[in-house]
Structure formats: structure tokens, C-alpha cells
Amino acid sequence: MSPSASKEKFINQFKELVDELVGILASYKMPQEAIDWFVKNLNYNTPGGKLNRGLSVIDTYCILKGVTPDSLSDEEYKKVAILGWSIELLQAYFLVADDIMDKSKTRRGQKCWYLVDGVGDIAINDSFMLEAAIYALLRKHFRGESYYVDLLDLFHEVTFQTELGQLLDLVTADEEHVDLSKFSLEKHSFIVRFKTAYYSFYLPVALAMYMSGVSNEADLKQVKDILIPLGEYFQIQDDYLDCFGTPEQIGKIGTDIKDNKCSWVINQALIHANEEQRKDLDINYGRKDDKAEQRCKEIFNDLKIQQIYQEYEEEAVGKIREQIEKVDESRGLKKDVLTSFLQKVYKRSK
Numbered sequence: 001m002s003p004s005a006s007k008e009k010f011i012n013q014f015k016e017l018v019d020e021l022v023g024i025l026a027s028y029k030m031p032q033e034a035i036d037w038f039v040k041n042l043n044y045n046t047p048g049g050k051l052n053r054g055l056s057v058i059d060t061y062c063i064l065k066g067v068t069p070d071s072l073s074d075e076e077y078k079k080v081a082i083l084g085w086s087i088e089l090l091q092a093y094f095l096v097a098d099d100i101m102d103k104s105k106t107r108r109g110q111k112c113w114y115l116v117d118g119v120g121d122i123a124i125n126d127s128f129m130l131e132a133a134i135y136a137l138l139r140k141h142f143r144g145e146s147y148y149v150d151l152l153d154l155f156h157e158v159t160f161q162t163e164l165g166q167l168l169d170l171v172t173a174d175e176e177h178v179d180l181s182k183f184s185l186e187k188h189s190f191i192v193r194f195k196t197a198y199y200s201f202y203l204p205v206a207l208a209m210y211m212s213g214v215s216n217e218a219d220l221k222q223v224k225d226i227l228i229p230l231g232e233y234f235q236i237q238d239d240y241l242d243c244f245g246t247p248e249q250i251g252k253i254g255t256d257i258k259d260n261k262c263s264w265v266i267n268q269a270l271i272h273a274n275e276e277q278r279k280d281l282d283i284n285y286g287r288k289d290d291k292a293e294q295r296c297k298e299i300f301n302d303l304k305i306q307q308i309y310q311e312y313e314e315e316a317v318g319k320i321r322e323q324i325e326k327v328d329e330s331r332g333l334k335k336d337v338l339t340s341f342l343q344k345v346y347k348r349s350k
Contacts, residue, residue: 165195197231
């Protein structure tokens, strides 16, 4: 099955899940006006991205089972796709809330949900609804499975970890009180591992492992020890693209400089800047001003941050490849699961 066909099949499954969620709301006798709003929320915020996290659950499951996606029974495919869409719902929940907190303008090439006409602060509750949909679907389809509690525990743990990362991000990068002395690569590493790596990299693989029966604690630790550093590399890529990529590339307007984000780019700049450059960064970083943003970018270019990133990338990927080669496959875990993730991330441009 081609990547486009796999994605189309996955999206068609989402349409069925929306109908199921409508049925759940109808069973509570929810008025049609509210049901229609929830459907709009689901369709606007959930399926619009690249869907890599959700599709990775299916890909990982198939690798572990030694099958192809088109050889799965309809029921087996639906269940693993539900796990994939559960991550996409989690992602949608985080993004809707994050855009409000960051006062972002665009997301995935369209207006942020809270900026859509008539939405506003309702988006706060809409983010909660996206998260709640995860547990409604898991309860309906997995309650009878021996690993049901493991799924719930995993989602709750990863959600908490992600929110810890967001907390440190917010208190370190207060938009109202810019203080670059609060930044460090150590803080950045914690933020990206907790805010991104757990739910974007470890969660898809762990979900597939539970469903496939390859869920020994030693194997879960093996994948975590590789996927969390891989997720950190992914977020550093994201930080880099936010600054040096175009809106057409990344599907949004980069806001890290104006939002006073504790990004990898600014932390590298702080390490390499001379006294005059540091003063200029203190003056211009985190300001809602186009000229100030441009001055920061000029300093980043003068410091050759793009070259520093390329050197970092090769070193990080080399270490990850070494770790993958050492993976113990004796209990059913397969190196291909981890290799496929690395291939998706390495040298990406969006």
C-alpha cells in the first residue's frame, strides 16, 4: 500500500470515529447545536496535519507482527487505527491550547482555532473535549482487553509529562518578562523531552507494543532510551525550522523569537555570542516587533547557527544509529521499528 493510500485509509477511519463520537453525545441527549460544534472542532483540529504520529502506530504494529497494513483484518486495522487517532486527538488538544497560550496566528496553514469567527474562548473547552474523546474511544473499543489499563496509564502518564514540559517552557520563557539569563541548554533539553519526545515518539511505539503483545518492561525501556533522544533531535529540528524555514515549508509562521521561546537556536546563540551581540539579543529577543526579530536573525546568521545545527545533526544521528544496532530483539522487539522513525526524521525540511 502506497503512503498516500495508507493515509487515505487512515483518514476514512477518522470519519467513522467522528460518527461514533456523535453517537456517544446523542446518547447523553446533547442538543444538535452542541453536537454540530463538536464535529466542527474535531474536523478542524484533528486530521489537518501530517498524521505521522497516528500512522506510526499502524506502521509499528505491522513491523512487530511481521505483516503489511493491507493484510490486517478490518477489525484489527480499526483497533490499531483508533490508537493512532487517539494520539492525533491528544496532539490536537495540545495544539489548540498551546496556540491560545502563545497567541499564535496560524496552524497547519489555517487560522488557529481560537481565532476562527465565533470561537474565541470556547476553544479552551474545545481542547478539553478533544482530550476527552480519547478516553471515550478507548473505553468503547479496548475495555475488554487485558492491556486496557496499560493504555489508560500510558496516556495519562504521557499527558502529564507533556504538560510538565509545557510548564517549564512557560515559566522559563515568560513573554511579559524577557530574561535570557533563565535560558540554558539543560532547560531546553528537559522542555523538549517532556513536551514533545514522550508523546510524539515513545507513545506511538508503546501503544503498538501493547496491542501486539511485545510489551516486556525491558523492551519498553529499550525503545524509550532511543526514542526520547530521537524526539529531542526532532524538536531541535523544529526549533531550527521555526527560525530558518519558510511558512510554506512548515505550515505556520515561525514565532519562537517573538514569543521569547527557550529554543535550541537562541541557546546556541547565547553560547557563541560576543558581548555586543549578547546585548543586542537582550534588547531584541522576545519583542513583538518585526525589526527586532530581524535583528535576532541577523545575529544568528553571523554566528553561523545553521552550520552549528548541521554539525549537531550528524553527531546526534550517529549516536542514535549506534544505539539501534545494540537493541536486543530476543523478545520480539525489532530494530526496524526504531530505524523507520529515524528515517522519517533525518534531514526533514518541514
